Amino acid sequence: MSAEVFTEHVIVWLGPVPLTRTMATSVATSLFLWGALAPVGRAVARAPEGRLAAAGRLMYRFLRDLVTETVGHPSRGLEVFSGSLFLFIAGASLLGQLPGFAPPTTNLAATSALAALVFLAVPFAGIRARGLAGYVKRYFQPSPLLFPLHLVSELSRTLALALRLFGNMMSGHLIVALIVALVGLLVPVPLMALDLLIGLLQAYIFTILASVYIGAAIRVGEEEGA
Amino acid sequence: MSPAFTNFLFEAVNFLVLAAVLGWLLFKPIRRALDAEQARHAQEAEAARHQREEAEAVSRAARAEREAAGRESEERRRALLASARDEALQAAEAAKRVQVEDRRRLEKELQDWRDASAAELVDTIGRIAAESVRRLLAALDGPALDLALVRAACAELASVPAEARAPASVESARPLDARARGLLEEVLGAGVRERVVTALGAGVRVTTPAGQVDATALSVARQAARAVNPPRDASGASLEGADA
């Protein structure tokens, strides 16, 4: 049993730059998503009929409804961002069921990177939608005294995003690894199914939370006006 | 560089690249397809709404037309009914008129027929009466009849003024006997011209300047027939009077 919970397995050092296993799995996940979803996009563009195209449109409509409800109006950038987040996390969880494949989301650095992207996307989207003053005003909203609390909230929720994803994925992965080490055949299957379910659920939760955070930054002025 | 930090940076870049790729290859075509579909749906809905409005307008026009046609046909029907009633009334009137005329004509024909038969009856009766008188006179024929007739003629002549009596001519059926001549001379005086006309049957006919006194069997029979069948004018007035 290899207990690489916080350590990182470096495959090869390219000079000063290490090439880690997480990097490899994330690239593999990206390539898998690309290969799996590019035909969907082509199918939708070529012919609106067919199962692939129907699945793609269904998914996109679901995503658009989600974003529209969160933000208050359709937002292309947030659609792409949230959709990619969901697809990446879910795809990683799916690939994680392959034997010997540790999904990149079991790495704390990877989940921290995703959370950091969400953290950065919040002011980006807020400033783009409301302007710098309109966005910054949000931090002083009910009272200027709450500015530190806002900051702490931003940081802590980012930390929570990263740790939640990492903890869920890693716990599932660890449990499956433990059972595999103990029994081996067929017994880990239900736990793997649970792991897969948790992975998809976490992808959904991560996506929703990211949408809610970014959407709140976008619609700050609207709430003020309401 | 520590592996964790490299991981961190690499993951961020990897995810951004993935998002860009997916946005380009997956989300954009789907969004375009959905938007195009939505636009098409909106267009179709608009077209459908337009068509429905047109159809409603057409149906409204058709309804109005139908109502107008119904009104027109109603009027035509009413007019037809009225004219038919008029025609029926006129026909009834004409029929009544024809009937009345027929009745009148029939009555007239009946009347004519009645008149004709009555006239024929009267003629027949007159003929019968004349014939029977003639037969009666023929049965009575003889000197006595002649004498009676002469006496009747004399009685009639006596009413004529004496100066108007002569000259007179006497026609008789048979030669006058002495007693008859005597009677006549007593009335007419002497110088009576006598002539025998057998056709008179019996009796005498005396012609004076004042007039003719006819006391022959022929004239008696004629008078008898005339009494039964008085002479009529063309309008048959005497007949109506006889009827009344």
Added chain:
Amino acid sequence: MSEHTILALVSIITAGLTMALGAIGAAFGESRIGAAGMDALARQPDEAGAITRNQFVALAMVESTAIFCLVIALVLLFANPLLPAR
């Protein structure tokens, strides 16, 4: 018993305690969220989408505490800064 052995022993025990105690609060909180979500669903079935989404968000928030406990337990077990690297 060396100092490291005692430290390792305490770390393992503490990791178990952390997980157990941390799970209690999260379990109670999540059960209440689930009950409230069911109640809301029964009252307003039309709002199922919004209710489910917000319920998941709230669950994730509450679960965060348990996950933090899990991470701490993992740190104690696998990345204990007080123990020398194996």
